[in-house]
Amino acid sequence: MKKSSLQIADKKFFSRLFVGTGKFSSPEQMVKALKASATEMVTVALRRVDLDNPEDHIMRHLSPKNYLILPNTSGAQNAQEAIRLAMLARAAGVSNWIKLEVTPDPNYLLPDGEETLKAAKKLIKEGFVVLPYIQPDPVLAKKLEDAGAATVMPLAAPIGSNKGLRALDMIKIIIKQSLIPVVVDAGLGKPSDAAAAMELGADAVLINTAIATARNSILMAEAFKNAVIAGREAFEAGIAGELDTSSASSPLSWLSL
Numbered sequence: 673m674k675k676s677s678l679q680i681a682d683k684k685f686f687s688r689l690f691v692g693t694g695k696f697s698s699p700e701q702m703v704k705a706l707k708a709s710a711t712e713m714v715t716v717a718l719r720r721v722d723l724d725n726p727e728d729h730i731m732r733h734l735s736p737k738n739y740l741i742l743p744n745t746s747g748a749q750n751a752q753e754a755i756r757l758a759m760l761a762r763a764a765g766v767s768n769w770i771k772l773e774v775t776p777d778p779n780y781l782l783p784d785g786e787e788t789l790k791a792a793k794k795l796i797k798e799g800f801v802v803l804p805y806i807q808p809d810p811v812l813a814k815k816l817e818d819a820g821a822a823t824v825m826p827l828a829a830p831i832g833s834n835k836g837l838r839a840l841d842m843i844k845i846i847i848k849q850s851l852i853p854v855v856v857d858a859g860l861g862k863p864s865d866a867a868a869a870m871e872l873g874a875d876a877v878l879i880n881t882a883i884a885t886a887r888n889s890i891l892m893a894e895a896f897k898n899a900v901i902a903g904r905e906a907f908e909a910g911i912a913g914e915l916d917t918s919s920a921s922s923p924l925s926w927l928s929l
Contacts, residue, residue, distance in 0.1 A: 676904070676908060678853060678875055678876055679853075680801075680803075680822050680823055680853055681769075681801045681822045683740060685712050685713065685740075685876070686712065687709075687710050687711050687712045687713075687897070687900075688870065688875065688876040688877070688900050688901075688904055689709055689710070689711050689866070689876065689877060689879065689896055689897055689900045690711060690713040690714070690715065690742070690855065690876055690877070690878040690879075691705070691706055691709050691711045691713075691714050691715070691878070691879055691880065691883060691893070692714070692715045692878065692879070692880025692881075692884070693706075693714055693715065693716050693717075693734070693880070694717060694880055694881075694884065695880065695881055695884035695885055696884045696889065697884075697889075699733045701889055701890070702733065702884070703733050704889075704890045705883055705884070705889045705890050705892075705893040706734075706739070706893070708890045708891070708893040708894040708897070709883070709893035709894070709896060709897050710897050711739065711897075712739060712740060713739060713740045713742055714734060714739045714740075714741060714742065715742045715743070715744045715771050715878065715880070716734070716741055716742070716743050716744065716766075717743075717744055717746040717747070718743050718744065718745060718746070718757045718760065718761055718766075719746060719747040719757070740767075740769065741766060741767055742767065742769050742770070742771050742803065743757075743758075743761040743766050743767055743769070743770055743771065744770070744771035744772075744773050744805075745757040745758060745770065745771070745772055745773045745774070745791075746773045746775070747773075747775070748773060748774050748775070748791075749774070749775070749776040750774060750776065750784070750787050751774060751787040751788070751790040751791035751794070753774075754772055754773070754774050754787070754788075754791040754795075755791050755794055755795060758770045758772070758791075758795055758800060759798075762800070768799060768800050768801060769800070769801040769803070769822075770795060770800050770801070770802055770803070771803045771804075771805060771825070772788060772791055772792055772795065772802050772803065772804040772805060773788075773805045774787040774788045774791060775831075780830050781830065781831045781832070782807065782827075782830065783804075783805050783806050783807055783827070785806060785807055785809055785812045788804050788805070788806060788812075788816075789804075789812065789815055789816060789819065792804050792816055792819055792820075792821055793819050796819060796820040796821065801822045802820075802821050802822060803821070803822055803823045803825055803855070804816050804821050804823075804824060804825060805825045805827065805857055805858070806824055806825060806826050806827070807826065807827060808826040808827060808828075808839035808842035808843050808846060809826075809842070810842060810845040810846050810849055813826065813846045813849070813850060813854075814849060814850075817850060817851060817852050821852065822852065822853075823852055823853040823854065823855050823875075824846065824850060824852065824853075824854055824855070825854075825855045825856070825857040825878065826839065826842070826843055826846055826854065826856060826857065827839065827856075827857055827858035827859055828843065828856050828857070828858060828859040828860050828865065828869065829858065829859025829860075829861075830858065830859055831858040831859065831881075832858070832859075832880075832881045833858075833859050833861070834859065834860075834861025834862075834881060834882055835859050835861060836859065836860060836861055836862065836865040836868075837856075837859075837860070837865055837868055837869060838859065840872075843856060843869070843872065843874070844872060847872055847873045847874060848873075853875035853876065854873075854874050854875050855874065855875060855876045855877065855878055856869040856874045856876075856877045856878070857877070857878040858878070860877055860879055860882060861881075861882045862882065863892075863895040863896050863898070863899035864899065866879065866896055866899045866900050866903060867899040867900070867902050867903035867906075868903065869903065870899075870900055870902075870903025870904045870906070870907060871903045871906050871907050871911060872907070873907050876900075877900060879896055882896070883896060
């Protein structure tokens with residue numbers, strides 16, 4: 673089966689698994705896990721990077737030849753902070769792609785939709801390719817699409833919780849309505865969660881904690897890679913509908929003989 677590609681803005685991706693770079697036990701583990709995942713896009717928290725230092729311990733392990741490096745505004749508590757971080761990343765030559773995160777709540781790290789939309793509009797106007805991290809809110813997702821966002825990235829569950837697809841019904845609506853790629857982000861704890869999101873029709877998933885904190889992060893990265901491929905292929909193949917009654921897979925006519 674020919675592998676379908678994913679188009680985001682002006683770039684094409686053949687891996688639908690995006691991976692975060694936080695929480696790994698060492699840069700060496702991170703590099704090996706990223707390779708095992710076959711990802712083509714990695715996110716980097718701008719607050720963890722010394723943008724003035726080309727030898728920063730994270731950035732020097734991530735070659736732009738191998739990955740699209742997607743800086744994120746993790747830690748920004750309002751639109752103004754997120755915009756400032758994005759501008760710093762672009763000025764440092766990191767990227768004009770930005771994963772927009774505005775999370776004023778320190779306990780649950782839930783995104784602020786109003787501030788996210790405000791920042792997205794400003795950054796899009798400034799020429800950024802904006803991938804906003806959002807609550808699974810179909811109304812907000814359409815507003816961001818109308819504003820020119822490159823994707824929407826609804827959370828499946830609170831970030832880092834590994835609870836799986838707790839926002840299933842809302843994500844279904846977002847996927848059904850969206851004209852831009854939907855990347856399910858945050859809370860996916862197992863490869864089966866990723867497969868389920870892909871079977872729903874998500875265009876990609878983003879995983880960090882579940883890979884980085886696994887006992888064997890390299891093997892887990894490979895497991896997520898395979899799950900994403902399986903889920904996507906199932907979606908493209910067309911999953912059979914559920915029935916309320918039994919339906920024999922073989923003819924039952926012999927029973928009457």
